[in-house]
Amino acid sequence: MKIALPxxxxxxxxxxxxxxxxxIFSVDENNKIVSEEKLTPPAGCGxxxxxxxxxxxxxxxxxxxxxxxxxAVNKLAESGIEVIRGCSGDTRxxxxxxxxxKIDDSGAGCASHDGCxxx
Numbered sequence: 001m002k003i004a005l006p007x008x009x010x011x012x013x014x015x016x017x018x019x020x021x022x023x024i025f026s027v028d029e030n031n032k033i034v035s036e037e038k039l040t041p042p043a044g045c046g047x048x049x050x051x052x053x054x055x056x057x058x059x060x061x062x063x064x065x066x067x068x069x070x071x072a073v074n075k076l077a078e079s080g081i082e083v084i085r086g087c088s089g090d091t092r093x094x095x096x097x098x099x100x101x102k103i104d105d106s107g108a109g110c111a112s113h114d115g116c117x118x119x
Contacts, residue, residue, distance in 0.1 A: 001027045002060045003098070004039075004081075005091045012087050012094055014066035022051065023091045024060060031099040033092065052079050064094050064103070 005012055006019030013019035019041070026035040039058075041051045052072075055063075056079040063076055064087045073083045086106025087094050097103050 001062070002058060003027060003062045003064060003095055004055055004060045005064045005087070005094060006066070007091050010091055012064070012066050012089060012091060014088065016063075016065050016068040016072055022055065024055075024058065025092070025095050027095075027099065033095060036092070052076055052081070055079070055081060062098075064098055 003025045004022045005025075006016045007013055007023045008020040010023075022039040022041065024037050024039055025033050026037075028034050039051070039054070052075050055076075060081055063081050063083045065083060065085050066088055068083065068085055073085075076083050084098065084103060084105045087098075087103060094103070
């Protein structure tokens with residue numbers, strides 16, 4: 001399984017559309033992290049929805065994120081990527097906590113950034 005996290009400097013970026021990179025962890029059948037890679041999103045759409053087909057092709061199944069507008073959540077879901085919002089902190093620690101069942105989706109959408117309601 002692959003898990004993606006919008007990130008900046010090894011930390012979850014609090015807003016999906018503003019992230020520097022996507023950190024992608026591969027996890028084995030024993031829920032152990034086996035690899036980590038970085039994917040720099042292309043320039044363009046500030047909401048980063050243009051990266052969703054690439055993540056889907058990479059077989060990402062889960063997005064652990066901070067805040068995210070409903071449009072991006074819906075587009076990720078349409079591509080078979082489950083979204084867990086409300087995450088923060090070190091990317092590896094967030095993945096390990098989610099794998100241990102310690103993180104659930106906050107259900108909170110993006111409300112504090114200009115233009116978020118449109119993506």
